[in-house]
Amino acid sequence: MRRPPVTLTLIGRTVLTAFFCLFVLFLYGPTLTIIILSFQGPNGGLTFPMNGVSLHWFARLFEPQAVGDFAGALTRSLLLGSMVMATTVVISIAAGLAFRRRFIGSGALFTLTVASLIIPSILVSLGIGLLFNLAGLDPTWYTSAFGAQLTWTLPFGLLIMFAVFNRFNRAWEEAALDLGASPWQRFRHVVLPIIAPSVVGVALFGFTLSYDEFARTLLTAGSDNTLPLEIFGMTTNVTTPVLYALGTVTTGLSFLVIAAALAAIALIRHAATRSE
Amino acid sequence: MKLRAPYLQAAPLAVILAAFLLLPMIVLVVVSFFDYDSVQIIPSFVLTNYRDVLGSMVTWRTYLSTLRFTAIVWAITLVVGFWVSFYLAFVVQGRVTQLVLFLVCTIPFLTSNIIRMISWVPFLGREGLLNTVLLRLGLIRQPLEFLLFSDFAVVLAYVHLYTLFVVTPIFNTMMRIDRRLIEAAIDGGARFWQIVAHVIIPLCKPGIAIGSIFVVTLVMGDFITVRLMSGGQSASVGLMISNQISLLQYPAACANAVVLLAVVLLMIAAILRIVAIRKEL
Numbered sequence: 001m002r003r004p005p006v007t008l009t010l011i012g013r014t015v016l017t018a019f020f021c022l023f024v025l026f027l028y029g030p031t032l033t034i035i036i037l038s039f040q041g042p043n044g045g046l047t048f049p050m051n052g053v054s055l056h057w058f059a060r061l062f063e064p065q066a067v068g069d070f071a072g073a074l075t076r077s078l079l080l081g082s083m084v085m086a087t088t089v090v091i092s093i094a095a096g097l098a099f100r101r102r103f104i105g106s107g108a109l110f111t112l113t114v115a116s117l118i119i120p121s122i123l124v125s126l127g128i129g130l131l132f133n134l135a136g137l138d139p140t141w142y143t144s145a146f147g148a149q150l151t152w153t154l155p156f157g158l159l160i161m162f163a164v165f166n167r168f169n170r171a172w173e174e175a176a177l178d179l180g181a182s183p184w185q186r187f188r189h190v191v192l193p194i195i196a197p198s199v200v201g202v203a204l205f206g207f208t209l210s211y212d213e214f215a216r217t218l219l220t221a222g223s224d225n226t227l228p229l230e231i232f233g234m235t236t237n238v239t240t241p242v243l244y245a246l247g248t249v250t251t252g253l254s255f256l257v258i259a260a261a262l263a264a265i266a267l268i269r270h271a272a273t274r275s276e
Numbered sequence: 277m278k279l280r281a282p283y284l285q286a287a288p289l290a291v292i293l294a295a296f297l298l299l300p301m302i303v304l305v306v307v308s309f310f311d312y313d314s315v316q317i318i319p320s321f322v323l324t325n326y327r328d329v330l331g332s333m334v335t336w337r338t339y340l341s342t343l344r345f346t347a348i349v350w351a352i353t354l355v356v357g358f359w360v361s362f363y364l365a366f367v368v369q370g371r372v373t374q375l376v377l378f379l380v381c382t383i384p385f386l387t388s389n390i391i392r393m394i395s396w397v398p399f400l401g402r403e404g405l406l407n408t409v410l411l412r413l414g415l416i417r418q419p420l421e422f423l424l425f426s427d428f429a430v431v432l433a434y435v436h437l438y439t440l441f442v443v444t445p446i447f448n449t450m451m452r453i454d455r456r457l458i459e460a461a462i463d464g465g466a467r468f469w470q471i472v473a474h475v476i477i478p479l480c481k482p483g484i485a486i487g488s489i490f491v492v493t494l495v496m497g498d499f500i501t502v503r504l505m506s507g508g509q510s511a512s513v514g515l516m517i518s519n520q521i522s523l524l525q526y527p528a529a530c531a532n533a534v535v536l537l538a539v540v541l542l543m544i545a546a547i548l549r550i551v552a553i554r555k556e557l
Contacts, residue, residue: 020363027384030395047398091288098285112293120497122514123533127300147296208386231390247391254387
């Protein structure tokens with residue numbers, strides 16, 4: 001029997017457990033409220049009480065006039081999210097492999113990556129917007145906004161890869177090398193299967209951070225809005241629960257993606273332990 | 277071939293960061309010296325933008341307001357984040373439970389910030405849940421007005437959005453603390469608070485520093501939370517910049533942006549001066 005790591009009285013334990021539960025309630029409570037309220041009856045308002053239960057506001061979501069261009073914005077956000085996800089995965093793995101060795105400029109590149117994470121988003125947005133402006137290019141969601149979002153997702157991707165490769169046992173690769181495996185074979189059949197769960201993690205971050213990104217996209221998306229920009233526009237002029245319906249749909253979509261990623265990770269882990 | 281490999285592998289990252297981070301930051305600095313009138317920006321080299329930014333009382337007041345938000349949010353997220361991490365790392369037993377509860381804390385980070393802000397409206401509004409409950413209980417006679425569209429709402433939203441950025445690094449460093457150190461402290465007769473103050477907090481410093489950097493930079497550069505949650509009542513540097521952008525005063529916005537960048541980098545340098553985090557990464 002392991003000793004509890006910190007001596008805590010029963011009262012201390014209870015207080016901390018209660019504190020943690022409150023924190024979780026604080027995290028999820030508001031979201032739950034708007035999910036419930038999005039099922040308001042047709043005559044219901046933005047706050048409780050519920051005036052009947054209906055899917056009215058979800059149906060309104062798909063009517064052209066109710067919100068701006070919901071379908072278009074959603075399509076663009078899903079496409080952009082997938083693009084950012086794929087790019088983040090490939091570039092993060094490659095850079096993660098590179099950083100296992102020291103190379104000229106590795107320190108500078110690392111600093112630049114961290115800077116990408118901590119420079120206020122509005123500055124990145126403004127800078128890229130002006131850069132395109134000065135270069136005479138029209139900003140669009142698939143060029144300037146794509147690049148702007150990568151400056152946000154790549155640092156997360158790379159930090160995850162760092163965590164993986166720090167724990168990575170080089171002996172497996174050396175064994176493959178001794179058996180005559182080519183660099184590609186070593187990567188494909190040795191490294192990739194070991195890092196696979198984390199790669200799914202990087203993909204999850206890449207997609208969801210892009211899908212929800214607002215500040216860096218604001219000045220770089222050009223004339224066609226992504227979903228968060230559309231939602232932001234709605235906050236100022238929509239005063240019906242259709243806003244909550246939109247919140248429920250996007251949050252539901254995020255949860256679906258997160259669940260799929262976690263399931264994939266669990267499946268990969270399960271397969272790995274079975275084959276041992 | 278072997279020597280070239282790391283360069284080829286790192287090249288895509290370097291190219292993207294050069295094109296979409298380094299170059300835009302250079303553009304910001306360059307444009308901050310440009311001149312402008314009501315219709316266009318005029319390439320030149322003038323210092324008027326900086327003179328306007330630094331010479332205006334509005335700027336100083338706005339910085340003061342932003343710094344106040346940063347200090348309050350930093351203090352709250354640090355205390356909440358520390359104890360949430362502490363609970364996860366030292367009170368929860370079993371790897372799987374720990375992982376599941378940690379995921380519960382991180383999942384909201386992967387959902388929309390704007391929706392999470394909006395979701396406070398039915399809770400805090402004049403006819404919101406909180407006011408209704410307080411009225412029913414007879415604790416207040418009139419609905420509390422300060423709950424929504426106020427500094428209080430802004431701070432609440434910040435804590436709601438950014439505590440995760442503190443929990444993750446602190447939890448990470450806590451999990452790496454050698455448990456034998458704590459057992460030694462217990463055997464030596466240390467009490468709970470002594471262990472927290474003299475063993476756990478010193479060993480968590482890198483995590484605390486990383487979390488602090490996140491919170492400080494996120495709050496210093498924010499404009500959207502202040503805009504949505506204060507209902508136009510509060511000011512922030514980010515909001516000031518975004519207002520100048522919407523007025524197409526790009527050189528002024530750039531000068532402001534360069535000043536903000538300098539301030540944020542100085543704050544990070546100050547944090548790094550106190551705590552060395554290099555070995556954590």
